[in-house]
Amino acid sequence: MKIHEYQAKKILKKYGITIQDGVLVDSLGDVDAALDQIEKEFSSKQFVVKAQIHAGGRGLGGGVKFSPDRESAKKNAEAILGMTLKTHQTVPEGQLVRKLMITEAVDIAKEYYLAITLDRETGQNVIMASTEGGMEIEEVAEKNPEKILKTWIKPGIGIQAFQTRQIAFGLGLEGEQLKAASKLIAKLYKCFVETDASIVEVNPLVVTDQGGVLALDAKFNFDTNALYRQKEILELRDVYEEDPTEVEASKSNLNYIKLDGNVGCMVNGAGLAMGTMDIIKLKGGEPANFLDVGGGANVDTVKNGFKIILSDKNVKAVLINIFGGIVRCDRVANGIIEAVKELDLSVPVVVRLEGTNADVAKELLANSGVAIIAADSIEDAAEKVVAAATA
């Protein structure tokens, strides 16, 4: 689960990390008061207006503007609030900007990159730091991998002072900045663990002309498995940033991701769902979605699955591929029959059921009188659905 910059900064502040501070604004009428507050509280006469959306690349997309005075801050706020911001991480149509963070301006002496995430290979958290701040870290990793310092942290024992010093010295810091950065790294690690984050990224971490060390931007992603014990984090969820169909699907315990093709698919299990998408493509079709109905496929999940798939108007045919282990195929068949009758489907539906009670299920479907196309293997199913979609 992702959050906004202003929320991320609030969390960092709680952990005693110095941030580039500011005020959240969601209507233009509040801009003046926000600027007053920034002038007063942070003694800053210059400002930065920052669009609050989850996607990265906001600056390049025109969603972050330095404003040397109040007038330009107001103009920039007017331009950005309500704009549809397109970045390499948003959907192609872009994301509506509903909130701004107006911040103090900071005199940057040097920018650094700092992040913490899980290293799957070692099963340990890894701190990544680089002198190439403000850049896309993927680019640094590709061109100058030696410029990324990595420090692994032993679970249970946690981060040690020598490790924070190694990182800070490694970034070339000295004196007061070295001390400040070391402390900041330790605090950031504590924050990462205590909030069950899956990634925290401070890009850039800056050293100011005055010698301070602070977080100019911050991104978090949280481990969804741990949200049950992170009530405060869960409250930061912003559903406006998520695909409405995917949100709707998750309410029915369906895992749905919309894609660009015209062949809808409904499958049990993530791996088989991806495999089904792959074979649709190999047979000359384009999958319209990923949809995993999980281990509890029954009448309701099948019905909801159909509704969600068909809410995408590009869908020309639907493939249902269920391999029943715990899931009983006869129950799925009943779900399909009921859904097809009730929803008055206008697109062809190809059904492939295998595994537990598959024979009973096939009979149920054959005798139901509903118009479905039966298939007896994953290959047969893919060929039939692609033919149906292009017919």
Added chain:
Amino acid sequence: MAILVNKDSKIIVQGITGTEGSFHAGQCLEYAGNVVGGVTPGKGGQTALDGKVPVFNTVQEARKEVGANVTLIFVPPPFAADAIMEAADAGIEVIVCITEGIPVDDMTKVFDFLKDKDSRLIGPNCPGLLTPDEAKVGIMPGFIAKKGRVGVISKSGTLTYEAVHQLVKEGLGQSTCVGIGGDPIIGTKMIDLLEMFENDSETDAIVMIGEIGGAMEIEAARYAKDHVTKPVIGFIAGQTAPPGRRMGHAGAIVSGADESAAAKMAIMRECGLHVVDSPAEIGKTVKAQLAVTA
């Protein structure tokens, strides 16, 4: 032989009195008869599965009383990490954790805890193990499999069933089927299982089913190049998955250049694995490769 579990395994189920735990424990008992007990803290002294097996308060007790050496975990996510560590501490040899949704931070601790233990963890968030006719330790439907000489390693549940189904249709049985799980941290990786199957005299060929995300398949392929003499047939699910979108499994997300299906398949091919583009080709390809090596 086979690997990890066989007819002599003494299986207990942690969480045996829960709905899922009792259902699947019953299925495993019915399949091969080697479920010897269960553990639910506070319910020691009772019996489960219609009085067929005893319930213990601790794994230690279960190990002592009924000689358990394999455990199957159905404990809910907040308590699952603890259950794994309890089993390892008690000296259980093979720990299979089915539980889905364990926080990653809990798993980093489990992973570290297991380092100086002799236990092998399979999973979490996996369908478990099946050695046809000998032992079912998990949720794979036993009836789809058949005893034979193909080892199956998979990150996915139902895609494993698909592969097993195709093998049986080609007249090929399995030595052991292993679902390793799709989480970011898992106890047993593909490379470990390649080694076990290579050393298993009852396995002639290996099916390895991976998916997008992580680097496990690449690590395994590089190992296979130098250390595995048996044919390895590979498939990577998610060729059509867009980068940056998590496809169901917590680990199934393309976040780096070499985590895409195309990149993994290319490296696997370079390492001499028989990689199929279509999930429908798994069974046929195994048969063809066995014919070549025979």
